[in-house]
Amino acid sequence: MLGLICGMLQQGKLAFSFKFAIFVSSYRSRSKQHQEVYGEKIMIPTLHVYGEADQVIQQPMSIEFLEYFHEPKTIVHPGGHFIPATGSQKQHYIKFMEEMKQICL
Numbered sequence: 001m002l003g004l005i006c007g008m009l010q011q012g013k014l015a016f017s018f019k020f021a022i023f024v025s026s027y028r029s030r031s032k033q034h035q036e037v038y039g040e041k042i043m044i045p046t047l048h049v050y051g052e053a054d055q056v057i058q059q060p061m062s063i064e065f066l067e068y069f070h071e072p073k074t075i076v077h078p079g080g081h082f083i084p085a086t087g088s089q090k091q092h093y094i095k096f097m098e099e100m101k102q103i104c105l
Contacts, residue, residue, distance in 0.1 A: 003065065004029060006044060007037030020045040020100045024083050025054055027061035028068065041070045045103070047096045049075045049083060056081040 006021055008014050026048060028038060046069050050062035059076075066072045075092045077084040 002026070003042075003068070004034055004037050006042045006046070007039075007068075009044065010040060010042045011037070018044070019104050020047075022047045022049070022096075023065075024049045025051070025057040025062060025081055026065050027057050028065045038068050042068055043070045045096075045100060046072045047075065047093075048072050049077070051077050051079045051081060051084070053079055054081045 002021055002023060003026060005014070009017060021044060023046060048062065048066060048069075050057070050059060052059050054062075066074070073092075073096055075084065075089055077086075077089060
């Protein structure tokens with residue numbers, strides 16, 4: 001859903017805006033009605049988090065979704081369908097949020 005909202009933001013179809021997005025175990029909608037949203041790269045900064053062993057949203061689906069974003073940042077963990085929160089992963093979240101704090105000022 002967030003991918004569709006980002007695409008709509010890119011196309012100027014929203015009455016609100018935001019400056020970045022964080023995706024977890026994300027994938028592109030396959031619905032024919034949604035394909036127009038993926039017509040151009042989404043330019044807002046994004047962080048994509050996914051697991052190599054995710055059996056719900058398998059890794060290839062999350063990797064394929066990255067192509068719709070301009071310079072997406074990623075956190076890839078060895079686990080499944082969850083949000084990782086180890087020390088090293090937290091540092092990636094913090095770094096991304098610090099970067100986003102600068103663009104939101």
